[in-house]
Amino acid sequence: MGNNILNKNIQNYINANLTTDLHSLLLKKSPFPEVSMPEIVQQIKGKQVAQKKFPFLLQDGIIFPPQLNLEQASSEKTALYKSEILKGKKFIDLTSGFGIDAYYLSKNFDDVTLVEQNPELLEIVSHNWTVLEKKARFINKKLEDFLNENKEHFDVIYLDPARRDDNKNKVFLLEDLSPNILEIQEQMLSISNEVVIKLSPLIDLKYLVSVLPNIFRIDIIAVKNDVKEVVVFLSKENQGKIVCNCVNLESGESVFTYQFGDEEKAIPNYSEPENFIYIPNNSILKAGIFNLISGRFGLKKLHPNTHLYTSNERIDDFPGRAFEIKVIENKEIKKKEQFNIISKNYPLKPEEIKKKYALKDGGERYLIFTQSKKGKIILKSV
Numbered sequence: 001m002g003n004n005i006l007n008k009n010i011q012n013y014i015n016a017n018l019t020t021d022l023h024s025l026l027l028k029k030s031p032f033p034e035v036s037m038p039e040i041v042q043q044i045k046g047k048q049v050a051q052k053k054f055p056f057l058l059q060d061g062i063i064f065p066p067q068l069n070l071e072q073a074s075s076e077k078t079a080l081y082k083s084e085i086l087k088g089k090k091f092i093d094l095t096s097g098f099g100i101d102a103y104y105l106s107k108n109f110d111d112v113t114l115v116e117q118n119p120e121l122l123e124i125v126s127h128n129w130t131v132l133e134k135k136a137r138f139i140n141k142k143l144e145d146f147l148n149e150n151k152e153h154f155d156v157i158y159l160d161p162a163r164r165d166d167n168k169n170k171v172f173l174l175e176d177l178s179p180n181i182l183e184i185q186e187q188m189l190s191i192s193n194e195v196v197i198k199l200s201p202l203i204d205l206k207y208l209v210s211v212l213p214n215i216f217r218i219d220i221i222a223v224k225n226d227v228k229e230v231v232v233f234l235s236k237e238n239q240g241k242i243v244c245n246c247v248n249l250e251s252g253e254s255v256f257t258y259q260f261g262d263e264e265k266a267i268p269n270y271s272e273p274e275n276f277i278y279i280p281n282n283s284i285l286k287a288g289i290f291n292l293i294s295g296r297f298g299l300k301k302l303h304p305n306t307h308l309y310t311s312n313e314r315i316d317d318f319p320g321r322a323f324e325i326k327v328i329e330n331k332e333i334k335k336k337e338q339f340n341i342i343s344k345n346y347p348l349k350p351e352e353i354k355k356k357y358a359l360k361d362g363g364e365r366y367l368i369f370t371q372s373k374k375g376k377i378i379l380k381s382v
Ligand SMILES: C[S@@+](CC[C@H](N)C(=O)[O-])C[C@H]1O[C@@H](n2cnc3c(N)ncnc32)[C@H](O)[C@@H]1O
Pocket: 072, 073, 074, 094, 095, 096, 097, 098, 099, 100, 101, 102, 115, 116, 117, 118, 121, 141, 142, 143, 144, 160, 161, 162, 163, 178, 179
C-alpha cells in the first residue's frame, strides 16, 4: 500500500465513506489505480475503531493496519492508566503491535525501543510515530532473537502477548501465548528492573501466581465496569508480597487495594437484607475477594454464593453500586410495571424473570432477584 493511501484525494474519499456499508464498498472497484478497495476499507475501519479506542490517532497522516492489529491494540484509556504507573530511563516494548501501549507507557522514559516481528506493522508504527513527533528505535525481529543478542539493561520491559492461536481462538494459558512468557521470564528479569505483562481478563490469578514466582503487583483494570486487562508486574527484587489493585476507570472511578492471599484469611458475616444492598464492581468480582470486601467495609454478605452485601447505614466509598431497598413478596409485583432487573445466584435469568412477571424493562427502579441464607428473595429499590 505504501504512502499512496495518504494522497489527498484518497483521504477525502476515505473520510467521505466513514459511515458507508463496508461490505457493499468492497464489491466496488477502487476509483484510484494506485490503491485497491480492500486497502481503502482498511483505512475506513481503522478510523472507525480509532474513534472509540484511540481518538488521538484521528489526525492527518496516520496509517491504520489490518483489523486483527486494531483489535489486538490496547485502548487509549487503559494505556493512559498504565502510563501513570511506569517511569525510568529506558523502556522497551517487546510486542509493540500497533504501538498504542508503547506510545503512552513510554511517556515517562527518555529512551524507547519497540520490537515487533511483523515488518509491515512495524513500518506503519514507525511512520505514525514520525507524524506524531515521537522518537523510538524500531526493531523488526522475533523478540526471542532480540533477547538472545541483547547486551542492554532496561528499566522496564513491557509485553502484551498475542492472545490468539493458529485457529484464531482466544487462549488463556501462558504457554499458549505468543511469546511463551514462562520460557523467557528469567531472561527478561536478568536484563531489567521490572517486567510488566498485559494479560487477558479471563486469566486465573492463582494460576498466574503459581507460574510467575517474581510477581509483586497485579492490576485488574476495568473501563466502565467492563474488565479489560489483567496486568502483572514482575521484579527480581520482590519481597514475596503481592499487592493487587482492582481498578475501575471512567464511571465511578475507584481503586481497591489488597494483598494477594488476604481473601483466604477473611471471614465474612452474614445477614438477611438490611436497608442497603451493594453490588461490587466487576474488577472486584474478577479478583474473587468476596469475603475480604465484607470485612473491609463492615458489610454483611447475604449467602456464601451470593456476592451481594448489606448494611443498615449507607457506605459511600464502596467500589460498586449501592441500592436502598426493601424486601418484597412475589405478589407485590404488578404486571406491566417497569423495572431494571438484576438476577444474582437466582435460578432465572433477567429475561426469564421479565417474561414470568410480564414486566417492562428499564426506568429508574430496580428489582433484585437473589438468595439469602433463608432462601430465594426479591428486593425492590426505594
Ligand atoms: C497484542 S499485540 C500488541 C498490541 C500493543 N500492545 C498495542 O497496544 O498496540 C501483540 C503483538 O506481538 C507480536 N508478537 C507476538 N509474538 C512475538 C514474538 N515472538 N516476537 C516479536 N513480536 C511478537 C505480534 O506480532 C503482535 O503484533
